[in-house]
Amino acid sequence: MKNQLTRFRWLVFVLLLITLIPLGASAQGSDPTDDDVNAIAKQLYCPVCENIPLDACGTAACEQWRGIIRDKLAEGWTEDQIKNYFVDQYGDRVLAEPPRRGFNWLVYIVPLVMFVVGGFMLYRGFKAWREADPGSSPKSVSRKKTKKDNLSEEDIQRIEEELKKRSGGL
Amino acid sequence: MKKLLIWGGLIILFAVLGVGLFRSQQGQMGIGEMAPDFELVSFSGESYRISDYRGSVIVINFWASWCESCKPEARDLEAVYQSYLSRGDVLFLGVDYVDTEPEALAYLDEFQITYPNGPDLRTEISQAFRIRGVPETFVIDQNGFITHVQIGPYMSVEHIKSTIDPLLD
Numbered sequence: 001m002k003n004q005l006t007r008f009r010w011l012v013f014v015l016l017l018i019t020l021i022p023l024g025a026s027a028q029g030s031d032p033t034d035d036d037v038n039a040i041a042k043q044l045y046c047p048v049c050e051n052i053p054l055d056a057c058g059t060a061a062c063e064q065w066r067g068i069i070r071d072k073l074a075e076g077w078t079e080d081q082i083k084n085y086f087v088d089q090y091g092d093r094v095l096a097e098p099p100r101r102g103f104n105w106l107v108y109i110v111p112l113v114m115f116v117v118g119g120f121m122l123y124r125g126f127k128a129w130r131e132a133d134p135g136s137s138p139k140s141v142s143r144k145k146t147k148k149d150n151l152s153e154e155d156i157q158r159i160e161e162e163l164k165k166r167s168g169g170l
Numbered sequence: 171m172k173k174l175l176i177w178g179g180l181i182i183l184f185a186v187l188g189v190g191l192f193r194s195q196q197g198q199m200g201i202g203e204m205a206p207d208f209e210l211v212s213f214s215g216e217s218y219r220i221s222d223y224r225g226s227v228i229v230i231n232f233w234a235s236w237c238e239s240c241k242p243e244a245r246d247l248e249a250v251y252q253s254y255l256s257r258g259d260v261l262f263l264g265v266d267y268v269d270t271e272p273e274a275l276a277y278l279d280e281f282q283i284t285y286p287n288g289p290d291l292r293t294e295i296s297q298a299f300r301i302r303g304v305p306e307t308f309v310i311d312q313n314g315f316i317t318h319v320q321i322g323p324y325m326s327v328e329h330i331k332s333t334i335d336p337l338l339d
Contacts, residue, residue: 047268047293048236060236064270090268091292106186113183 032073043096205310206298212288226259227337228310234269235277240305243323244281250330251285265290
């Protein structure tokens with residue numbers, strides 16, 4: 001009975017091994033998918049096709065680059081290693097997001113500076129416009145209201161009577 | 171003081187942008203200009219610095235394996251290189267632009283090119299020559315000045331020789 005139990009355990013163990021082997025083999029031999037390749041390719045730009053990310057570019061050069069990404073992924077390279085490889089080969093300009101160093105800082109600073117300068121110029125322009133046309137400014141409107149509000153009931157009544165007289169005379 | 175800093179900063183910023191724009195509009199290096207010095211490390215590992223070859227005529231050909239219009243001139247360039255080889259005063263260098271090494275080596279093998287060829291690492295050489303595409307070829311005289319710029323492929327062996335022969339004794 002004990003022997004039978006041991007045999008059964010061995011049988012289960014062997015069966016388990018058999019079922020695990022194909023799983024292990026398929027994981028080791030799995031090729032990178034197009035999605036894996038494109039996840040890295042979309043972060044790169046080939047200098048030959050300006051403004052087209054590598055994942056969307058159809059030229060022979062870009063096709064070769066995607067092939068390199070696929071090969072490197074199959075070799076077990078990480079995303080950063082692959083990006084560094086392309087930078088070493090072709091320079092910083094292949095990166096969709098250039099590293100923050102040296103002249104690359106201009107890419108990040110210039111739009112911000114332009115935005116601030118543009119906003120400041122707009123502010124100055126509107127301010128000058130309002131000062132040049134006081135009639136349309138809210139301040140002058142409120143001033144008029146104040147004058148009207150200062151008229152007494154008696155004054156208003158007199159003005160209305162005067163207006164009635166004049167309109168009756170016509 | 172604050173205003174001075176703001177205006178100073180803006181002037182520097184616009185100057186940098188202006189220089190960048192000017193450089194991008196410059197076009198290729200032209201005839202009569204001193205060729206920029208560079209070092210090319212060939213696929214087989216040898217190093218070539220063009221300033222070490224003063225006294226020789228240098229032909230620098232920019233190409234790529236994906237470039238269809240580079241192919242017609244590839245064999246002609248090799249033939250011309252072979253015809254000058256015994257003289258020893260004409261250096262041919264192939265600069266492989268934005269390419270992948272296996273395809274580049276296959277290209278060299280296909281067209282049986284034997285003169286030194288190497289990758290344009292970080293595209294520094296092509297940027298120095300301000301090339302706009304491939305193929306482009308620069309002929310440099312014995313004093314380091316550019317004497318011919320070929321944009322697009324050469325048409326024939328005679329065409330290539332006609333840009334080199336006038337520089338030789």
